[in-house]
Amino acid sequence: MTDTKVQGIYLDNNATTKTDPLVYNAMIPFFTEYYGNPSSMHDFGEPVRHAIDKARHQVAEFLGAEHDDEIIFTSCATESDNTALWSALNAMPERREVITTAVEHSAILDTCATLEKKGYKVHYLGVDGRGRLDLDEYRRLLSDKTAIVSVMWANNETGTIFPVEQMAEMAKEVGAQFHTDGVQAAGKIDIDLKRTKIDMLSFSGHKIHAPKGIGVLYLRRGTRFRSFMHGGHQERGRRAGTENAPYIVGLGVACELAKMHLPMMNDTVKELRDRLQYGILKAVPNCFVTGDVENRTANTVNIAFEYVEGESILLKLNEYGIAATSGSACTSGSLEPSHVMRAMKIPFTSAHGTVRFSLSRFTREAEIDRVIEVLPGIISELRSYSPYWQQNKPSMGEFDPDYKGTL
Ligand code: PLP
Numbered sequence: 546m547t548d549t550k551v552q553g554i555y556l557d558n559n560a561t562t563k564t565d566p567l568v569y570n571a572m573i574p575f576f577t578e579y580y581g582n583p584s585s586m587h588d589f590g591e592p593v594r595h596a597i598d599k600a601r602h603q604v605a606e607f608l609g610a611e612h613d614d615e616i617i618f619t620s621c622a623t624e625s626d627n628t629a630l631w632s633a634l635n636a637m638p639e640r641r642e643v644i645t646t647a648v649e650h651s652a653i654l655d656t657c658a659t660l661e662k663k664g665y666k667v668h669y670l671g672v673d674g675r676g677r678l679d680l681d682e683y684r685r686l687l688s689d690k691t692a693i694v695s696v697m698w699a700n701n702e703t704g705t706i707f708p709v710e711q712m713a714e715m716a717k718e719v720g721a722q723f724h725t726d727g728v729q730a731a732g733k734i735d736i737d738l739k740r741t742k743i744d745m746l747s748f749s750g751h752k753i754h755a756p757k758g759i760g761v762l763y764l765r766r767g768t769r770f771r772s773f774m775h776g777g778h779q780e781r782g783r784r785a786g787t788e789n790a791p792y793i794v795g796l797g798v799a800c801e802l803a804k805m806h807l808p809m810m811n812d813t814v815k816e817l818r819d820r821l822q823y824g825i826l827k828a829v830p831n832c833f834v835t836g837d838v839e840n841r842t843a844n845t846v847n848i849a850f851e852y853v854e855g856e857s858i859l860l861k862l863n864e865y866g867i868a869a870t871s872g873s874a875c876t877s878g879s880l881e882p883s884h885v886m887r888a889m890k891i892p893f894t895s896a897h898g899t900v901r902f903s904l905s906r907f908t909r910e911a912e913i914d915r916v917i918e919v920l921p922g923i924i925s926e927l928r929s930y931s932p933y934w935q936q937n938k939p940s941m942g943e944f945d946p947d948y949k950g951t952l
Pocket residue numbers: 559560620621622623624650652697699700701726728729748749750760
């Protein structure tokens with residue numbers, strides 16, 4: 546590795562975000578100055594304890610939680626997701642069913658696969674071509690056997706937002722717990738948990754300009770809970786292990802900043818996202834936006850390009866210093882479209898060519914314009930190598946400015 550600073554256009558903020566310098570500065574004293582153990586009764590422990598209390602309050606405010614003690618600090622959203630599912634099943638052993646969706650993050654899907662091996666029944670809700678859930682199917686699956694429903698608030702690949710508040714109400718009718726993976730919703734949607742029936746919510750610091758390695762599990766007061774971490778009484782016995790004070794402090798500041806920037810996310814960042822989407826759809830034939838275009842997070846656009854491989858597009862973009870991500874995962878030499886694209890039944894001629902661009906409050910207009918400038922050339926070059934494109938080259942219709950990008 547060289548010491549050259551990475552320069553470029555970063556449009557992969559759903560994967561991770563840059564730590565805000567204000568967050569970083571707030572953390573620094575907690576490494577070398579305020580390093581006491583927050584559980585210690587002496588003078589070294591006390592300021593750290595107070596700083597953690599303050600951060601807990603900042604997170605509670607950010608989520609609209611009624612009580613600060615509903616916030617449990619974890620190491621990441623993956624830990625929070627795992628904790629939520631196992632807790633519900635261990636707290637209600639008479640209920641052995643889980644309902645989730647086919648488009649969750651692997652933190653949920655892989656845990657569910659493990660649960661199935663242990664004999665639990667997991668129902669996976671499908672989605673339609675625009676990534677939307679069928680609430681009638683959901684209603685039919687809910688029963689007094691359901692321990693927990695886990696549905697993400699927003700999808701990481703397409704940004705599609707799910708009606709979790711309504712789904713939580715429905716879960717309550719059968720006495721099931723309701724968990725949402727709020728990783729991609731945090732900082733993009735105005736979350737006010739006290740007005741909902743959501744019992745648990747996971748989110749992660751590194752998606753909202755805090756560092757990697759800090760997460761949260763919101764746990765509504767009164768929700769039956771079983772910790773699977775044992776070894777100490779931290780976090781009121783709900784998550785053993787000495788608190789990661791610097792990161793907790795950073796997360797508190799990141800939450801305050803995310804709340805402050807929420808209007809900017811939904812106007813400035815959204816405008817930039819729409820500018821990017823419009824620019825690409827106008828300049829590149831045979832591509833479309835995947836997911837629920839009308840109902841998605843403001844920073845995300847996922848575009849399927851027919852007759853090209855997403856991985857090839859990413860490599861070419863990278864040559865121009867542009868970072869995005871693809872719905873294809875190159876595993877053992879075969880390009881598999883992502884489970885989200887497969888669940889939406891995106892035709893194979895385009896499912897391989899999906900690219901997700903995800904913006905942040907640090908994204909600039911000139912960066913968006915640069916992508917619009919270089920991408921059409923990349924796509925036409927890649928298509929010129931594609932026998933499929935040569936054989937099937939569809940006639941390129943006029944660009945329709947009212948086209949909303951749906952299938
Ligand atoms: N859930 C969703 C929807 C995500 O997008 C991610 C990260 O990409 C995670 C969970 C996992 O978060 P973490 O990296 O904090 O474990």
